[in-house]
Amino acid sequence: MHDMPGYDYHIDIPGTxxxxxxxxxxxxxxxKMCYGFNKAENREAFKADEEGWMxxxxxxxxxxxxxxxxxxxxxxxxxxxxxxxxxxxxxxxxSVQDVGGLQTGKTTEEFKAYLASQA
Amino acid sequence: xxxxxxxITTSHIPAVGNxxxxxxxxxxxxxxxxxxxxxxxxxxxxxxxDYCINIYNDHGLGxxxxxxxxxxxxxxxEYRNEDEGWGLPALDPFPGxxxxxxxxxxxxxxxxxxxxxxxxxxxxxGFVVPMQLFWPGAPHHPDMPKTVPISANTVQxxxxxxxxxxxxxxxxxxxxxxxxxxxxxxxxxxxxLSHQLDGERAGFINKEFDQYCLExxxxxxxxxxxxxxxxxxxxxGAQGTEFLMWMMMRGALGDxxxxxTRNYHIPISNTAAGTLLLECAx
Ligand SMILES: [Fe+2]
Numbered sequence: 115m116h117d118m119p120g121y122d123y124h125i126d127i128p129g130t131x132x133x134x135x136x137x138x139x140x141x142x143x144x145x146k147m148c149y150g151f152n153k154a155e156n157r158e159a160f161k162a163d164e165e166g167w168m169x170x171x172x173x174x175x176x177x178x179x180x181x182x183x184x185x186x187x188x189x190x191x192x193x194x195x196x197x198x199x200x201x202x203x204x205x206x207x208x209s210v211q212d213v214g215g216l217q218t219g220k221t222t223e224e225f226k227a228y229l230a231s232q233a
Numbered sequence: 234x235x236x237x238x239x240x241i242t243t244s245h246i247p248a249v250g251n252x253x254x255x256x257x258x259x260x261x262x263x264x265x266x267x268x269x270x271x272x273x274x275x276x277x278x279x280x281x282x283d284y285c286i287n288i289y290n291d292h293g294l295g296x297x298x299x300x301x302x303x304x305x306x307x308x309x310x311e312y313r314n315e316d317e318g319w320g321l322p323a324l325d326p327f328p329g330x331x332x333x334x335x336x337x338x339x340x341x342x343x344x345x346x347x348x349x350x351x352x353x354x355x356x357x358x359g360f361v362v363p364m365q366l367f368w369p370g371a372p373h374h375p376d377m378p379k380t381v382p383i384s385a386n387t388v389q390x391x392x393x394x395x396x397x398x399x400x401x402x403x404x405x406x407x408x409x410x411x412x413x414x415x416x417x418x419x420x421x422x423x424x425x426l427s428h429q430l431d432g433e434r435a436g437f438i439n440k441e442f443d444q445y446c447l448e449x450x451x452x453x454x455x456x457x458x459x460x461x462x463x464x465x466x467x468x469x470g471a472q473g474t475e476f477l478m479w480m481m482m483r484g485a486l487g488d489x490x491x492x493x494t495r496n497y498h499i500p501i502s503n504t505a506a507g508t509l510l511l512e513c514a515x
Contacts, residue, residue, distance in 0.1 A: 125467065127463075129432045129433030129434030130466065130467075131431065131432055132390055132463075133388070133389055135389070145297075146297070148318075149293055149297045149298075152293070152316055153316065154316060157318070187433070195293075195388060195389070196431035197293040200318070201293065209502075210248075210430055211502070213430070214430070214435040214503055217431070217432060217433060217435045226500075229499070230499070230500055232440060233440070233498075233500070
């Protein structure tokens with residue numbers, strides 16, 4: 115889907131991707147796979163054969179590569195929505211602070227300290 | 234006719250469910266958060282609502298991007314809690330109130346709010362955690378009210394405007410007050426306050442903006458309708474848009490409300506946690 119500048123009311127917020135129709139279409143296969151991770155049997159199937167499971171959902175090569183690298187920012191750039199990606203992160207037992215750290219170049223402890231510093 | 238007792242808002246962070254399960258009420262990290270709830274429990278014990286309207290946002294359990302309702306209402310006998318991907322044990326189903334659900338749907342669609350009706354709806358932490366916070370042991374609390382879930386989309390833009398959320402609440406209030414049963418109803422608005430989970434700006438929290446919202450939602454919610462959706466993302470964080478649920482709740486209460494209790498604490502998980510209890514004038 116192409117940009118429609120006349121209908122783009124988004125403002126630029128640094129470090130923030132507005133998950134709109136364009137991103138939702140771009141990330142559909144990736145998000146659908148992650149939505150499937152709500153079910154334990156799908157999590158197990160992914161763990162048993164990551165490549166096959168990504169193929170089944172029709173992920174793009176860029177999405178597959180970001181999954182292989184556990185690259186959260188890359189997954190977001192490829193249309194991943196954080197609510198579905200959280201289910202992917204859950205497979206590896208990652209908390210939202212771990213995921214926050216991964217995206218901001220901080221250790222989990224540093225990320226927690228950053229959160230607390232805003233009190 | 235039914236009466237609206239008041240409204241209660243709270244953050245609905247998944248980690249809270251875990252903390253409840255482990256009974257971390259006096260843990261130094263959790264105590265300032267859990268200390269916000271005894272006054273709510275007292276109020277609920279005193280008023281014993283018959284029905285609870287739970288306004289929350291689904292996070293990818295009940296709905297997916299294949300069909301994403303902007304506003305949806307559960308119209309079922311019960312609502313199942315399910316695994317959200319983290320393997321946590323699911324709670325037992327929550328009892329529904331289909332007569333009230335369909336009454337709301339009839340009234341609100343007549344009032345030009347076109348809801349998506351759901352006869353099956355799995356409810357996630359957005360619905361469940363507030364129930365556990367307000368009715369400990371939910372759904373097995375002895376005073377557990379029957380419930381109607383209402384979900385608004387904050388997963389995918391375009392999300393509703395703050396003005397629309399407040400107006401939705403007003404129409405909901407009209408629907409509830411015309412329910413032909415001598416029943417007492419409480420309205421929950423769950424989610425928020427400021428937080429952002431995704432991107433290089435993950436971890437963003439905005440105390441000043443939260444305080445502004447907390448102040449105005451009590452006595453001057455119309456003021457908050459001036460905030461644009463992009464401004465809400467910018468100031469509350471990408472997931473702070475859940476504040477829309479608070480606006481929906483607030484609209485249903487009418488002009489004359491009394492603040493019974495308020496709590497605000499940074500951080501719980503990645504979130505500025507807020508709780509507010511507003512009582513409607515009798
Ligand atoms: Fe949420």
